[in-house]
Amino acid sequence: EFPSQNPKAVQFGLHPQLAQLEMLVNPTVETLQSDDNLANSGTLEIIPLEQPLTLFVWSKSRVVPVRLTDFSITEEAFDVNLNPIRAKVSLGMRVLSVDDLGFQHPGGRLFMTYLGNKEQLASQAQNVAISVLGLAGLP
Structure with missing residues (x-):
């Protein structure tokens, strides 16, 4: 269109756009070359470098730090130059918590905000008796 x-x-x-998504799971050329130069000079990196923080934004009150666990792109349609014009992207994610990031990490603080918002939302739900499930009580 237009x-x-x-x-x-x-x-x-x-x-x-697909390249931007792929950069979430691939290091940059600069990072790879820098790591190779360090290895060639005999420098050993003991601690892995921290990856950029990836956020999954559901809404303004639901922003969570995540680690991508699965990622695939299926290009479904192409223009005459074989550029993709329709694609399906599949993402698998795991929410990172303070156990993964710590309380002082920006992602840890985002998780705590997300968790607090979730607790407030849960408090708005009405308590439901177990009898609605057809049970008289717990065994």
């Missing part, structure tokens, strides 16, 4: 308003989409299709 090729004159979207020249990059005409030139590249969805490649730029």
Whole structure:
């Protein structure tokens, strides 16, 4: 739609957006070259470098730090230059908590805010008697 308003989409299709997503799971060329230079100079890195913090934003009150566990892209349709114009992206994520990040880490603080919001929401739910499940009581 509107090729004159979207020249990059005409030139590249969805490649730029797909590349951005792929950068969530791949290190940069600069990082790899730096690590290789350190290894070649005999420098041993004991502690792995911290990865950029990935956030999953569901809404303004539901922002959680995550680690991507699964990632795949299926390009489904292409333009005449074989640029993808339709793709399906599948993401698997694990929410990171203060157990993973610590309380002082920005991601840990985001998790605590998310958890506090969830507790407030849960307090708005009405208590339901176990009898609605057809049970007289717990065994």
